Amino acid sequence: MNTFHLDFGFQVPGSIPMQNSHRVTWTGTAVMGILNATPDSFSDAGRHFQLEAAVEQARRMVMAGVKVLDVGGESTRPGAEPVDVQEELRRVLPLIEALQDFPVLISIDTMKPEVAKAALQAGAHIVNDVTGLQNPRMIRVCAERGVPAIIMHMQGKPRTMQHHPSYQNVVQEVRDFLFQQAEKALQQGVLSVMLDPGIGFGKTLQHNLTLIRSLSGLAPHPVLLGASRKKLIDVLAGVPDAKDRDPGSIALHLYGAEQGAAMVRVHDAESHLQALKVWNALKE
Secondary structure, eight states: OOEEEEEESSOOTTOEEOSSSEEEEEESOEEEEEEEOOTTOTTTTTTTOSHHHHHHHHHHHHHHTOSEEEEESSOOSTTOOOOOHHHHHHHHHHHHHHTTTSSSEEEEEOSOHHHHHHHHHHTOOEEEETTTTOSHHHHHHHHHHTOOEEEEOOSSOTTTTTSSOOOSSHHHHHHHHHHHHHHHHHHTTOOOEEEEOOTTSSOOHHHHHHHHHTGGGGTTSOBEEOOTTOHHHHHHHOOOSGGGOHHHHHHHHHHHHHTTOSEEEESOHHHHHHHHHHHHHHHO
């Protein structure tokens, strides 16, 4: 199994001190658990919108063994309406603050530098940007705070991204964008990055499948795969209700693990961790 790492400018849960940073290292495919602080999430319809429920969900995922909790306050499902900065902060900051004693990394899933900065000040450790650090201010926030960045590819914007996605060569175009943004971030002081091909973000079914089959082409950077409960599972297996797509999600993510994914971003963390343990045992 491959070994991966992320570097931080300060001590974080599970890190060891290096010469100029603090490093979190893991072997094989780790799990990032999704914590949606939104009333219109495409998969759980705001089930964790209330703080107490979100904290309890986080506790279960940490006990199961997730490496990262990904907190988001703005839905990025196809057709989603944007949320202003103050509303997004109102949703995410209390949750991040409530997770401070949890022995786990916390990422803030946002496209707004103002939200990222406030979330990091409140205790988050990673920035997960669906717009791929295209805003220079987001790069500065990550560099100044000494945190890793997750760089995702998205064609268009959430509200319109699935209207007519088109590529000449989807693997090459996504790879070129991610590598370009990674190089820019690292040159400007971001300590480490993780790359996300953006499954379902401005892609057709064939685009998504082609990218999942080609994840190894994103090395040497760690790769995050987020296919949990995505629409392509409905198209492939006829599962219209997103909450019923966890078996398909596990299948996609195990295939991604075979391709060398460093981490998978999931809703049902417990089932994914169980599946990965069994899959790893079979490979050994």
